[in-house]
Amino acid sequence: MAAAQFKGASGRVHRFTAHRPEDAFAIAPAVYAFARPGFAGKGWVVLFLSRTANLQGRLKDHERWEEARLLGATHVLVHERDERDVREYVEADLLGCLKPVLNGAVIETPAVEAESAPLRGAAKLKLVWAA
Numbered sequence: 001m002a003a004a005q006f007k008g009a010s011g012r013v014h015r016f017t018a019h020r021p022e023d024a025f026a027i028a029p030a031v032y033a034f035a036r037p038g039f040a041g042k043g044w045v046v047l048f049l050s051r052t053a054n055l056q057g058r059l060k061d062h063e064r065w066e067e068a069r070l071l072g073a074t075h076v077l078v079h080e081r082d083e084r085d086v087r088e089y090v091e092a093d094l095l096g097c098l099k100p101v102l103n104g105a106v107i108e109t110p111a112v113e114a115e116s117a118p119l120r121g122a123a124k125l126k127l128v129w130a131a
Contacts, residue, residue: 004035004044004077008093016077018044021065025056026080031090032059033077033100034068047071048102049094051087055080064102071101 004016016033019025032055034048047068052058059065059076081087095103 006044006046006094006098008090009096010093012093014079014090014094016079018075018077020074021059021069021076023076025059025076025078027054027056028080029053029082029084029087030055031079031081031087031094034065034073034102035075035077036072037074044075044077045072046077046094046098046100047073049091049098049100050103051091053084067102 002018004018005013006016007013014031016031018035029052031049031051033044033046033050035044035046037043038045048064050058055078065073079090081090
């Protein structure tokens with residue numbers, strides 16, 4: 001498989017090229033994904049999805065690659081885009097549909113001062129995407 005395409009929540013199709021992790025990557029802005037081939041070699045299962053301004057620098061010793069590899073990742077899928085807002089759009093459009101297992105939600109809680117008034121009700125939680 002040399003290519004991959006995914007339909008986002010918007011209905012738009014985003015095309016990626018498939019690369020082996022040992023390939024030389026360009027110093028280029030891109031949306032990238034760690035993926036494994038789908039059932040019976042059809043399609044791709046995206047395990048992690050993110051964006052970067054420098055693909056080569058970001059993929060060198062990536063902190064999530066080992067986890068992705070343990071889940072069966074064999075390829076890095078790349079969608080090169082120069083415009084930052086377009087990369088952010090593509091990432092958001094695909095995250096909602098693909099729901100990569102390594103992009104789970106992170107819960108952020110506000111710091112509670114020990115000397116402050118007692119906690120009234122539940123603490124406010126904010127869900128953010130880990131990227």
